[in-house]
Amino acid sequence: MKPGEMFAHIGSIVASLMFVWAMFKQFFPYQLSNQIEKHSQRLVTLVYPYIQITFHEFTGERLMRSEAYSAIENYLSSKASTQAKRLKADIGKNNQSLVLSMDDHEEVADEFNGVKLWWAYGKHISKSQSTISFHHPMSDEKRYYKLTFHKSNRDLILGRYLSHVLKEGKAIKVKNRQRKLYTNSGAYWSHVVFEHPATFQTLAMDPKEKEMIIDDLITFSKAGEFYARIGRAWKRGYLLYGPPGTGKSTMIAAMANFLGYDLYDLELTAVKDNTELRKLLIETSSKSIIVIEDIDCSLDLTGQRRKKKEEVEEKDQRQKQQGMQEREVKSSQVTLSGLLNFIDGLWSACGGERLIVFTTNYVEKLDPALVRKGRMDKHIELSYCGYEAFKLLARNYLNIESHNLFGRICELLKETKITPAEVAEHLMPKNAFRDADLYLKSLIQALELAKEDARKSQHDPHWTENDSEDKATEKSTNYTST
Numbered sequence: 403m404k405p406g407e408m409f410a411h412i413g414s415i416v417a418s419l420m421f422v423w424a425m426f427k428q429f430f431p432y433q434l435s436n437q438i439e440k441h442s443q444r445l446v447t448l449v450y451p452y453i454q455i456t457f458h459e460f461t462g463e464r465l466m467r468s469e470a471y472s473a474i475e476n477y478l479s480s481k482a483s484t485q486a487k488r489l490k491a492d493i494g495k496n497n498q499s500l501v502l503s504m505d506d507h508e509e510v511a512d513e514f515n516g517v518k519l520w521w522a523y524g525k526h527i528s529k530s531q532s533t534i535s536f537h538h539p540m541s542d543e544k545r546y547y548k549l550t551f552h553k554s555n556r557d558l559i560l561g562r563y564l565s566h567v568l569k570e571g572k573a574i575k576v577k578n579r580q581r582k583l584y585t586n587s588g589a590y591w592s593h594v595v596f597e598h599p600a601t602f603q604t605l606a607m608d609p610k611e612k613e614m615i616i617d618d619l620i621t622f623s624k625a626g627e628f629y630a631r632i633g634r635a636w637k638r639g640y641l642l643y644g645p646p647g648t649g650k651s652t653m654i655a656a657m658a659n660f661l662g663y664d665l666y667d668l669e670l671t672a673v674k675d676n677t678e679l680r681k682l683l684i685e686t687s688s689k690s691i692i693v694i695e696d697i698d699c700s701l702d703l704t705g706q707r708r709k710k711k712e713e714v715e716e717k718d719q720r721q722k723q724q725g726m727q728e729r730e731v732k733s734s735q736v737t738l739s740g741l742l743n744f745i746d747g748l749w750s751a752c753g754g755e756r757l758i759v760f761t762t763n764y765v766e767k768l769d770p771a772l773v774r775k776g777r778m779d780k781h782i783e784l785s786y787c788g789y790e791a792f793k794l795l796a797r798n799y800l801n802i803e804s805h806n807l808f809g810r811i812c813e814l815l816k817e818t819k820i821t822p823a824e825v826a827e828h829l830m831p832k833n834a835f836r837d838a839d840l841y842l843k844s845l846i847q848a849l850e851l852a853k854e855d856a857r858k859s860q861h862d863p864h865w866t867e868n869d870s871e872d873k874a875t876e877k878s879t880n881y882t883s884t
């Protein structure tokens with residue numbers, strides 16, 4: 403018999419004895435029964451020095467699923483898979499992995515700060531519901547986890563150990579959950595399952611810079627207590643800037659995958675005003691990345707909206723002059739100050755643990771108020787493809803570490819500006835036979851043409867690139883279709 407089961411047995415024997423005593427104590431004189439009770443309590447504590455806590459699956463009047471129960475379930479799943487002999491298996495919420503848990507009346511041991519304790523899984527089946535059980539055999543099961551530990555460790559277990567279990571269990575749940583990509587239409591979020599394959603391993607950029615970003619993310623995600631201590635909201639702002647096709651959106655997906663966060667892709671142009679913006683943002687959950695892409699365009703739009711509003715006002719004025727009924731003019735615009743409120747405002751702290759990411763192609767166009775340090779904590783430039791980034795793309799796309807054409811490509815990359823997206827386009831397999839030579843030559847040709855264009859435009863400001871773009875497409879098609 404396992405220790406936990408043994409304690410449970412002793413416990414139930416003691417409980418039966420107490421029951422019998424409660425029935426018969428009325429036949430004893432009061433003084434005597436008092437003495438017996440006092441001594442028997444002492445005896446019970448001596449014989450059974452263990453404490454048991456039961457965590458039921460459903461709690462409260464409305465029988466909500468207990469958060470503690472599900473955290474314990476997650477916490478114990480890894481222990482169950484290594485210790486329990488009888489396991490239950492189910493597909494996890496991410497639809498990718500099997501989640502294992504203990505089967506009925508199984509038990510696992512745990513250790514915390516050198517103290518041993520036992521978790522048992524069990525269920526009560528309600529006797530009165532046999533007819534219902536016929537149709538829904540599981541419907542009247544009341545499942546629970548029971549924790550047994552020595553009474554000398556009461557403070558440790560009730561304090562630090564249980565909060566450790568809840569924290570770990572919740573973290574495991576976050577890791578296993580199916581993540582979501584939210585988009586807004588007007589003031590409402592809708593979501594789809596987020597399954598973007600981008601990772602930091604597949605993101606082509608300067609390795610040192612990449613390492614710094616990863617470190618920054620790790621530090622942020624572990625800094626909950628630090629932010630609480632210094633009295634700041636647990637959030638961090640990133641500004642990603644660079645030409646189109648340098649990997650800004652790809653990096654955001656990689657960040658979400660790395661941290662296991664949900665993504666909220668906020669389309670500012672669809673938001674009517676600051677109130678709507680606030681509503682949307684309050685609805686975002688913890689452990690998420692709020693993204694506003696092309697922030698420069700969104701702010702331009704504010705200008706356009708202002709124009710529209712002015713037009714409405716003018717029209718209203720005309721109508722008034724014509725003796726028509728006055729119509730209420732709504733100020734419907736998201737303003738820069740509304741956006742700044744979103745970054746700094748009090749309510750932006752609700753939920754906690756959130757990254758706010760802005761992207762732009764034109765960092766110089768942004769209002770300095772928006773990008774000043776402290777608001778956007780980190781400015782990350784994603785730029786044209788360097789040699790290191792190219793090597794990573796070649797490894798990912800062509801599965802090669804080196805090639806005799808790499809030297810020439812390295813030279814050309816120093817002299818030419820080409821985005822990782824363009825490089826990726828040339829390395830993208832076009833047929834079943836992946837001949838690295840063909841793809842690399844196609845890339846070299848594109849680089850040479852780009853270099854030539856740059857030279858021509860330096861000498862002749864009227865030179866347009868359209869001509870050579872056509873040529874480049876033509877030539878790369880020649881290479882890849884052979």
Ligand SMILES: Nc1ncnc2c1ncn2[C@@H]1O[C@H](COP(=O)(O)OP(=O)(O)OP(=O)(O)O)[C@@H](O)[C@H]1O
Nearest residue numbers: 604605606645646647648649650651652822823826
């Ligand atoms: N640094 C990179 N590493 C790996 N792939 C990249 C990188 N940059 C671009 N790509 C590839 O190019 C495609 C376009 O990149 P992405 O959408 O991330 O660019 P962007 O910087 O967001 O551009 P835009 O400014 O137009 O939004 C991606 O799907 C990806 O396959």
Ligand SMILES: [Mg+2]
Nearest residue numbers: 650651652695
């Ligand atoms: Mg993008």
